[in-house]
Amino acid sequence: MYTQMVDAPEPGEGARDERERAFEEKLERGVTIESTDWMPDAYRKTLTRQISQHAHSEIVGMLPEGNWITRAPSLERKAILLAKVQDEAGHGLYLYSAAETLGTSRDDLVDALLSGRAKYSSIFNYPTLTWADVGAIGWLVDGAAIINQIPLTRCSYGPYARAMVRICKEESFHQRQGFDVMKTLCEGTPQQRAMAQDALDRWWWPSIMMFGPPDAASPNSATSMRWKIKLFSNDALRQKFVDQTVPQADALGLRVPDPALRWNAERGSYDFGEPDWNEFYEVVRGNGPCNRERLGARVRAHEEGAWVREAALAHAAKRAAKRAAA
């Protein structure tokens, strides 16, 4: 998902002290944890990683779509895409604010991204080669995000859950605008249909990988589940995504590029193939098609914006001094 490979460490049963047991008992009762409440260090650390990684994903996620703002096919599409990319910036900000309540400064969070210490979702390391990719991202990537994020509106940490409520409301617009781009292409010329199919072919597997490694390869998610900062397993969410998306592809008249895909009447779900997990781990390790370009763009934006941040502070200090003197 937007937060891949973040799983809490599994503590030994004996390692839990009285406060930790009281904390977990609170979670069991469904009590929401707020920033000033006592929490185990590992909970704080895991959540800081999870929320900030989610924030980084929103911010880096502006880049692939931003690539098409100047070349959107109409003024209306351009206005819609601008609004969408602006939402992603907003999502990043809600999430950074939520992460900061855990005691790490915004600067430290951003520095972790820019220095390469922090991760962001693997999906944003793929290029947007055609306008149809903008449609595929809204439809598939934001569709996957909704599936992951709706449960998080009920997660145990208040500031994160509240940020998710706002974000989920806005994601629906993103998914629909993406589907609408795809639909328009699919109703167009044979070349436009081919563009839509090509985008689905390239974005399907990276979207499937967004949910993270198979459950068998995520041995640490038990703690995250107990702490209610992860509510469903990677595989359960992935299945939900496939079940929801395949009929949408059918409605568009597009073919999902998975030869193993078939309806399983017994399970009432689709069976589907395995993505190339080696590719996933390579992208997570920094060797995807656009990792260097994405991080480079963020570093450049941060450095080139430094004078603005400094000037704004200097201006504020000068005005404050003037007010004090008056």
Place this chain on the structure above:
Amino acid sequence: MSEANAAAGRWPLWEVFVRSGSGLAHKHVGSLHAADAAMALQHARDVYTRRNEGTSIWVVESRNVVASEPADREMLFEPAESKTFRQPTYFTVPEGVKHL
């Protein structure tokens, strides 16, 4: 705090309150960083009111918010829980008696 922020080149943190419609109270919606009050208002408008969420915004620098301590929760709020006679439902009303 804000002096330390300025020295470190950091924009201070502000809390944002939005009135969602006429007749309603301002409600806390989140926080953001800004160099000064005018910028905080501008950012609040961009970040928190893109979809008709508000008709008015308050911003206050976070360091100026005085909050109760979580450890004092029981001392502060338990008395309200144990004084159920403050609720109208504490009293039984005889059947047939109206407008009570």
